Amino acid sequence: MPKTTPKPNKTVAVISLGCPKNTVDSEVMLGKLAQDNYALVKDPSEAEVIIVNTCGFIEASKKESIDTILAAAKYRKSGNLKSLVVGGCLAHRYGDELRKELPEIDILFGLNDVENVVNQISPPRLQDSKGKQGGESLIDHLNRKQNNAPLLPNSLSEATYVYDASSPRLLSTPGHFAYVKISEGCDLPCTFCIIPKIRGHHRSRSLEDIEQEAKQLAAQGVKELCLVAQDSTWYGSDRYGKPRIAELLSRLAKVKDIEWIRLHYLYPSRVTDEMLDVMAANPNICPYFDVPLQHASNKILKSMQRIGDRALLEKLIQRIRAKIPNASIRSTFIVGFPGETDEDFQELIEFLKSSKMDYVGFFSYSQEENTPAGVMENQVPEKVKQARLAEAYKVQEEVAAQSHQRWVGQKLMAVVETIEENGEVQGRTKYQAPEVDGVVLIEGLKNARPGQWAEVEITHGLEQDLVGKAILNS
Numbered sequence: 262m263p264k265t266t267p268k269p270n271k272t273v274a275v276i277s278l279g280c281p282k283n284t285v286d287s288e289v290m291l292g293k294l295a296q297d298n299y300a301l302v303k304d305p306s307e308a309e310v311i312i313v314n315t316c317g318f319i320e321a322s323k324k325e326s327i328d329t330i331l332a333a334a335k336y337r338k339s340g341n342l343k344s345l346v347v348g349g350c351l352a353h354r355y356g357d358e359l360r361k362e363l364p365e366i367d368i369l370f371g372l373n374d375v376e377n378v379v380n381q382i383s384p385p386r387l388q389d390s391k392g393k394q395g396g397e398s399l400i401d402h403l404n405r406k407q408n409n410a411p412l413l414p415n416s417l418s419e420a421t422y423v424y425d426a427s428s429p430r431l432l433s434t435p436g437h438f439a440y441v442k443i444s445e446g447c448d449l450p451c452t453f454c455i456i457p458k459i460r461g462h463h464r465s466r467s468l469e470d471i472e473q474e475a476k477q478l479a480a481q482g483v484k485e486l487c488l489v490a491q492d493s494t495w496y497g498s499d500r501y502g503k504p505r506i507a508e509l510l511s512r513l514a515k516v517k518d519i520e521w522i523r524l525h526y527l528y529p530s531r532v533t534d535e536m537l538d539v540m541a542a543n544p545n546i547c548p549y550f551d552v553p554l555q556h557a558s559n560k561i562l563k564s565m566q567r568i569g570d571r572a573l574l575e576k577l578i579q580r581i582r583a584k585i586p587n588a589s590i591r592s593t594f595i596v597g598f599p600g601e602t603d604e605d606f607q608e609l610i611e612f613l614k615s616s617k618m619d620y621v622g623f624f625s626y627s628q629e630e631n632t633p634a635g636v637m638e639n640q641v642p643e644k645v646k647q648a649r650l651a652e653a654y655k656v657q658e659e660v661a662a663q664s665h666q667r668w669v670g671q672k673l674m675a676v677v678e679t680i681e682e683n684g685e686v687q688g689r690t691k692y693q694a695p696e697v698d699g700v701v702l703i704e705g706l707k708n709a710r711p712g713q714w715a716e717v718e719i720t721h722g723l724e725q726d727l728v729g730k731a732i733l734n735s
C-alpha cells in the first residue's frame with residue numbers, strides 16, 4: 262500500500278513583530294505548525310490563517326501591532342483569510358481590550374500558548390457525554406458563551422513559558438545565524454518598563470539545554486549564535502542561585518563549528534570581570550557588548566530605578582576596553598523621561614561624546630500605564646522629546662563616524678548577509694550585530710552569496726557602515 266503524504270492542513274502565515282525574543286517564539290510556532298503539516302506561506306495574502314505575533318511594550322510598537330492586525334484582516338476580502346489569530350505581548354497585555362475593540366480578530370492567545378498554537382488554529386473538539394470527540398468545537402462553545410473573540414484559558418495568566426531544545430523550531434533568520442533565548446522574563450524594577458508585567462519573572466533555561474540547542478543549530482549549518490534575554494547578565498541566577506553567564510559562554514565557545522557567539526542585553530551593573538575574561542579568552546565570542554544604559558544623568562538614572570550611576574557606566578566602558586581594546590559597544594537610551602531637564606539631557610549628550618560608542622538607539626519616553634513612571638509628574642512635552650531625539654541622533658552620528666575610523670586599514674572576517682538588487686554586497690563583521698547595527702559594504706567579492714565568509718580590508722568607516730575590499734574568498 263503506497264504511503265500517501267497527508268494533505269497539508271491549512272495554509273498559514275506567521276507575521277513576527279518586536280524583538281528577537283519574540284522572533285524565537287514565532288520560530289517555535291513555525292516549527293510546531295510544520296510538524297503538524299500546515300502549509301507555511303510567506304505571503305499573507307495566500308494564507309487561510311494569519312498569525313500575528315505582536316509586540317506591546319511601548320506606544321510605537323503597540324501602534325505597529327494594531328496596524329499589522331488591521332492590515333491582515335483585509336485579506337479576508339482581498340486574500341484567502343479564514344482565521345486571524347493574534348498572540349504575543351500585545352495580546353498578553355491587552356487581551357480583554359483587544360477582544361472588545363478589534364472584532365476582526367478570530368482567536369487571541371497569550372505567551373504561555375506559543376507551543377499550543379496548533380490547538381489555537383484548529384481547536385480540539387469537545388468531548389460529548391460519552392467522552393468521544395465530535396460535537397461543538399471549543400471555539401464555537403466559547404463564542405456562543407461570549408459573543409466575541411475567545412480567549413483560551415491560561416492565556417493571560419502570568420507568563421511562565423520558555424522554550425527548550427526539544428521545542429520544534431523553524432528558523433526565520435538567514436541560515437547562518439540564529440537567536441538563542443537563554444532566559445525569559447525580568448525581575449528588575451525599571452520604572453519606565455512594562456516588560457516584567459508582560460513576560461513574567463526571570464527564568465533561565467539549563468546550561469545543558471542551551472548547549473544542546475547550540476549543537477542542534479550548528480548541525481543545521483548555523484555559524485553565529487546571538488544570545489538574547491531580557492537581562493543576559495542575570496542568566497542562571499534563578500536556577501543555580503548565582504549568575505552563570507560566564508560559564509554558559511565558555512561552554513558554548515566549545516561547540517564545534519560555531520564561529521561567532523554574540524551576547525545581547527547586558528545589564529550594566531551586572532557585567533562581571535569573570536564574563537569579560539571568558540569573552541577576552543575565546544576568539545569565537547564576539548568582542549561585542551550590547552548594554553542598554555538608558556540615561557547618563559544620575560538624577561534620571563535614580564528616577565528610573567536603574568542600578569548604578571554615571572560613574573559606574575563610565576567605569577564599565579573603561580573595564581570593557583581595558584580587557585578587550587577594540588570592543589564594539591551598542592547601547593540604547595531614553596530621552597524625555599519624566600522630570601528630564603535640559604541640563605539632564607546635556608549630561609546624556611556629553612556622555613555620548615565621551616564614551617564613543619559604536620551603535621546607539623534612542624527611544625522617546627513612552628508613558629505606559631501600569632508603570633511607576635507612567636504616573637510621575639513633570640511629563641516632558643512631545644515636541645521637546647522629538648527635539649531631543651533628533652539632537653541625540655545627530656550627535657551620535659558624528660561620534661560613531663569618528664569612532665569607526667579605527668577600522669580603516671584593518672583586515673576583518675565578514676559574513677555576507679545580502680546581495681542588493683544593484684549588486685551591492687552587504688556583510689557583517691563580528692563587531693556588528695544582525696538587524697540592528699550597520700553593515701560592511703564589501704567590494705570585489707565575486708559570486709557572493711549569503712552566509713559566505715570573506716576577509717575584508719576596511720577602506721572607510723562611516724557613521725553606521727564600513728566599506729572594505731575583499732581579500733580572500735572563503
Ligand code: SF4
Pocket residue numbers: 447448449450451454455456457491492528
Ligand atoms: S532590565 Fe529593566 S528595562 Fe530591561 S526588561 Fe528588565 S525591567 Fe525592563
